[in-house]
Structure formats: structure tokens, C-alpha cells
Amino acid sequence: MATKIFIDAGHGGTDPGAIGNGVIEQYVNLNVANELARLLRQGGYSVMQYRTTPTENVLPGKNDDLRNRAAMANDWGADYFISIHTNSSPNPAANGFEAYVYRLGTTAEKLGQSIVDSMVRQLGSKDNGVRQANFAVLRRTRMPAVLLELGYLSNPTEALNLYSPAWQKAAAKAIYDGIYNFVKP
Ligand SMILES: [Zn+2]
DSSP, rough: OOOEEEEEOOOOOTOOOOOETTTHHHHHHHHHHHHHHHHHHTOEEEEEESSSSTTTTTOOSHHHHHHHHHHHHHHHSSSEEEEEEEEESSSTOOOEEEHHHEESSSSHHHHHHHHHHHHHHHOOOOOOEEEEOOOOOHOSSOEEEEEEEEETTTSHHHHHHHOOOHHHHHHHHHHHHHHHHOOOO
């Protein structure tokens, strides 16, 4: 049976996520998530997505919505959970790619490291490494879960990249390769 990967495009519905330099997070997340899902299916993985559109599956209450994302992945019996986000900082110089996991020293950290390595190698992103965070989707999911922050919308150069369809496709390919290097279909 194929490896089951749940892809969670962060935010959506009435929640835009971060906004920086005129770029809105929820659409960046969605484009990269949809392309990643396409690559994974083509590669032979089994894929389930939370929202393939700006609104699909999104619940009105933020807490209910986050709970719903984890529940869908748990009910499906996903082997891995990948959440796609885009970052923002009060400091416009902040930049780079990072992965968050609920606990360091876990399978999730190894998967996160593989994806970070691939992004740094293929897109030249600054390596912000794998970090620990108590995010709801990481805490509530029962399988190894990684939340990716693709770059900083608050950084003018990265915002241009994050808005570019070519960069979005390249990012999806780098994330795909990071997953593939860690776990085969
Ligand atoms: Zn976000």
C-alpha cells in the first residue's frame, strides 16, 4: 500500500494568514500545496488534501478549523502530515526556510531536516533549520507532522519569490524531493 501523505494548506476561508508586500499567505500556501500534491500523486504516493481551493473544508472558527485539519488526517490514517505556511516578521530583513515539529529527536524532525536540506540545496533558501513549536496541528496529529514556513512575506525579496508561480513550483519540487529522500511511495 502506498505511503499516505496528508497535505494541509495553511489558513483559507476568511483567514488570509500573513500579508506582506501585498502578498497574501493563504494563496501562496494553496498553490504550493496543490503542486506538491500533484507531484506526490504522480510519484505514487497516496495523498489527501485539506482545501484544494481557497475555502474547501475550512471551518469558520479558527480552533474548530485547526481541530478539523488534524482530525481529517487522523481519521484517514495518514502516515505523514505536511502543513504548508508562509512566514512574516516585524524585521524586514528576516528570511529563510524553516520546519517546525512538536518534538525534536523524532521521526518528524528527520523528515523536516530532509525537506530543509532539499530547499536549501535547490532554492538557495537560508537554512533556519528544524525548530520545536506547540502548534495545534502538530500537537493534535497522531502521525509524524511537519509544518513548513516557506519564507518571509515581510522580506521584499522573498515576497517576490513567494508570489512567483515559477518559484512556487520549484519549492513544491524541493519539498517533494525532501519527502522522497526520506520515505519512498
Ligand atoms: Zn501561516
